[in-house]
Amino acid sequence: xxxxxLSSRMAEGLNSQITREAxxxxxxxSYASWADAQGYKGIANFLFRHAQEERNHMMKFLxxxxxxxxxxxxxxxxxxxxxxxxxxxxxxxxFEQEVGNTESIYKLVRLSFDEQDWATWNFLQWFVKEQVEExxxxxxxxxxxxxxxxxxxxxxxxxxxxxxxxxxxxxxxxAQDATTDNP
Ligand code: OFO
Numbered sequence: 001x002x003x004x005x006l007s008s009r010m011a012e013g014l015n016s017q018i019t020r021e022a023x024x025x026x027x028x029x030s031y032a033s034w035a036d037a038q039g040y041k042g043i044a045n046f047l048f049r050h051a052q053e054e055r056n057h058m059m060k061f062l063x064x065x066x067x068x069x070x071x072x073x074x075x076x077x078x079x080x081x082x083x084x085x086x087x088x089x090x091x092x093x094x095f096e097q098e099v100g101n102t103e104s105i106y107k108l109v110r111l112s113f114d115e116q117d118w119a120t121w122n123f124l125q126w127f128v129k130e131q132v133e134e135x136x137x138x139x140x141x142x143x144x145x146x147x148x149x150x151x152x153x154x155x156x157x158x159x160x161x162x163x164x165x166x167x168x169x170x171x172x173x174x175a176q177d178a179t180t181d182n183p
Contacts, residue, residue: 003069007115011070013108014120018061019075020104025054027097030080031090040158042166043087047094049170057130064123087158088151095138102131129174136172141165 006014032047065072084090105127112121144164148157 004071005068005119006065006070007117010108010111010115010117010120011065013111014061014065014070015073015075017104017108018058018065018072019077020101021054021058021061022077023080024097024101025051025058026077027080027093028054031084031094034083035087035090040087040162042162042164043090046165046168053170057127060126064120068119086151087153087161088145091138091141091145095135095142098131098134098138102135105131133172133174136174137170140172 004011028047028051032044032051035041035047036044062072084093105124109121109124109128112118112124144161145153148154148161153161
C-alpha cells in the first residue's frame with residue numbers, strides 16, 4: 001500500500017515552503033548582522049531571535065511532510081538580497097517579507113481546500129494565525145519607527161527604539177485574545 005498521504009502538488013508546495021521559511025531566516029540573519037554592524041544591538045537581537053523562529057517554521061513543514069509519508073526535498077536557499085538602507089527601510093522590508101510569506105501560506109491553504117486534504121488544511125491553520133501575529137509584529141515595528149521620525153529618525157530616538165527592541169516579546173497580541181479589561 002502507498003503510505004504517501006500527500007498529492008504530488010501538495011508535497012511540492014510544502015517542500016517549497018521549507019525553502020521559503022529557510023529563506024526568511026536568512027533574511028532576518030542578514031538584517032540582524034547589518035543592524036549589529038550599525039551599532040543597533042537591540043534591533044539585531046530582536047532580528048536574530050526572529051531568524052531562529054523562521055528556522056522553527058521550516059522544521060514544522062519538514063516534519064509534516066515526513067509524517068504524511070511524502071519525500072522531503074532540500075533545495076538551495078536563495079540569497080537574502082540587499083542590506084536595508086536605514087532602520088525605517090529595514091522594518092519596511094521585514095513587513096514586505098512577512099506579507100509575501102502570508103500569500104504563500106494562503107496558496108497552500110487554497111490548494112488543501114481544493115484537494116479536500118483536511119489534514120493539511122488543519123496543519124496550515126497554525127501558520128495562518130502565526131502570519132497574523134508576524135504581520136502585527138512587523139506593523140508594530142513600523143509604528144514605533146514612525147513615532148521615532150520614520151526615515152528621518154534622529155539618533156536619540158533610534159537609541160531608545162534600539163534599547164526597547166532588545167526586550168520586545170517575540171509574539172504580538174492578537175485581536176482574538178483581547179477582552180474589555182485587557183484590550
Ligand atoms: Fe515563517 O513566518 Fe515569518 O516569514
